[in-house]
Amino acid sequence: MKRREFLSGAGVASAGVALAAPAIAQGQQQGLPKVTWRLTSSFPTTLDIAYGGAETLARIVSEMTDGQFTIEIYPAGELTSPLENFAKVQEGWVDCAQTALHYHWGNEPALAFGTAVPFGMNARQQNAFFRQGGGTDLFNEILLDHKLYALPMGNTGSQMGGWFKNELRSVADFKGLKFRISGLAAKVLQKIGCVPQAVARADIASGFTNGTLDAAAWVSPYDDEKLELTKVAPWYYYPGWWQGSSAVHLLINLDGWNKLPRAYQSVLKIAAEFVNADVQARYDALNPAALKRLVESGARLRPFPPDVMDACWQAAFEVYNELAASDPKFKRVYEIYMSFRNDQYLWWQVAEYPYDNFIIRSRAKG
């Protein structure tokens, strides 16, 4: 059920008229193939920055092609549910999905590295990895077996560690803690005694009052604010060490991708990169004010205690080693990813980090 139309009858019929010089000078080009794609998002409209990336994509692709390549977008749940997007794009029921590759790590564990992993790269490093460290090619090599193709299309930057009902004094407080968290982070936290919970966004606030939840991770201040958790779970921890960077992707049906005219492939690639940067800039621009409002309304901002961070670091590498031992594809991506991360931090600690460090300290001194 693809709605791709490479040549609309109308486009061909009116070509003679459109080629009159004045119409062309105004950029009303005819002869460009008419293409309409359907995009399903894994995000609800409440995640307006992330979901908004799909809206931006549709707008700029249409602008750049003078309205000839259009993308119809549908929020999570309208056409498909987030977790079935992998299969729905694969079978061509939709042309593409805006999604996080780690939602689909059940299909391919190595895809976790495409979104966010515990103690992974920060956002700028991850972008360098995608573009210049072979990252995008690596994930597309894995996706080839599933007849899929993916382009990075957004990032949240480092996320928060989440909302806790009670103060965390040490790693012992994680024993039996019912924490809304998923993916690799859930596996890591289980090792330190945590009990991961799968709870839909709409049920997070009530989870704290009905005893289902002791803690919940969502995104960062701008998105978190809408959950209104300061009354029920006021302890707001950082950093979200399992999502030091969290990438969004445009997941495309490979056959559909291959059938696109080359100019449109280029338009889509460049447009996705624009959205990649735009989503990051929106989070960066809007998080500071949201953080201020949250603190004013009662959020108690705290760093995770050092022994918690150390225990999670230890547990994370145990999880990595276990998965690498049982899955050669995971092992390969893990090694390439961590080698690039290590080099990135080697340089980061020389220029970027001391620069940020000095400004943060000097601002604190006033």
Place this chain on the structure above:
Amino acid sequence: MKRREFLSGAGVASAGVALAAPAIAQGQQQGLPKVTWRLTSSFPTTLDIAYGGAETLARIVSEMTDGQFTIEIYPAGELTSPLENFAKVQEGWVDCAQTALHYHWGNEPALAFGTAVPFGMNARQQNAFFRQGGGTDLFNEILLDHKLYALPMGNTGSQMGGWFKNELRSVADFKGLKFRISGLAAKVLQKIGCVPQAVARADIASGFTNGTLDAAAWVSPYDDEKLELTKVAPWYYYPGWWQGSSAVHLLINLDGWNKLPRAYQSVLKIAAEFVNADVQARYDALNPAALKRLVESGARLRPFPPDVMDACWQAAFEVYNELAASDPKFKRVYEIYMSFRNDQYLWWQVAEYPYDNFIIRSRAKG
């Protein structure tokens, strides 16, 4: 002397043939206006990552328009010298320039904030400022008076502090120090006793042996390595507090911009943002290995002593206040810029910075 041709005779003549269905299916569109622009770069080809951004721009703009919008690029010195690009684009002698806005701060002091300023934002924050903090609009408001229009198109990230003949033990060592440095940083360093020097790239190495120079700032490891300074000025300091982020721009003749079809304006905007991210990713990916090679070949990597950093911070804000007192436009941009920077670091110190901090410390522990 513009070479813009909105309607090439050839394009119109062959339209009938090109509209045959198979040709269209292959993406061979006719009817798109033919446009050729000339771009002059302020960078030499030796700065291959920065200059390469112009090559990438030309390639992707051509790809996205199926070869109809082409950009001819010329390295620094071939058509124009870097400092005359402002005037040459203004008068339309070239359509656009790849340049750093702070090269032209003699024309408009406030333009310094468009590239890099002492203790300014880091690269991700600056991108958020350009896109979501009104930054790009603000610079274009200033450029409007000069009939120019600019789009961000590359970033180096935080740069190095440069190469020094002798070790720096304290701020007193800056007294009389002949330092190759320009712009706002030169004004700041003068306040602590430094003697800024204007020396061409080709004369830096010999400057150290003939006594003209005691120190020189260039870019970061990847570009610096080609200067081969480890023998003559082995002390390699960080961070480059005057370029915690350094943005490149595409500076466009406003009339030429306004005459572009809307689809091409969109193509150029989106393409420039692609290059913006791509240049950053290349620097990030290539700096780590260059840094390792430099250290192996004798570079002595050192942080600026704390009293040097503190004195420069102090001096920088004196310079800002002096310029703001005499130039209302500078004052306005300075206030908007610093207010955004302050909010950015407020949030940065909660999520990104502690995340990086923990990974750097944990890696050091092994």
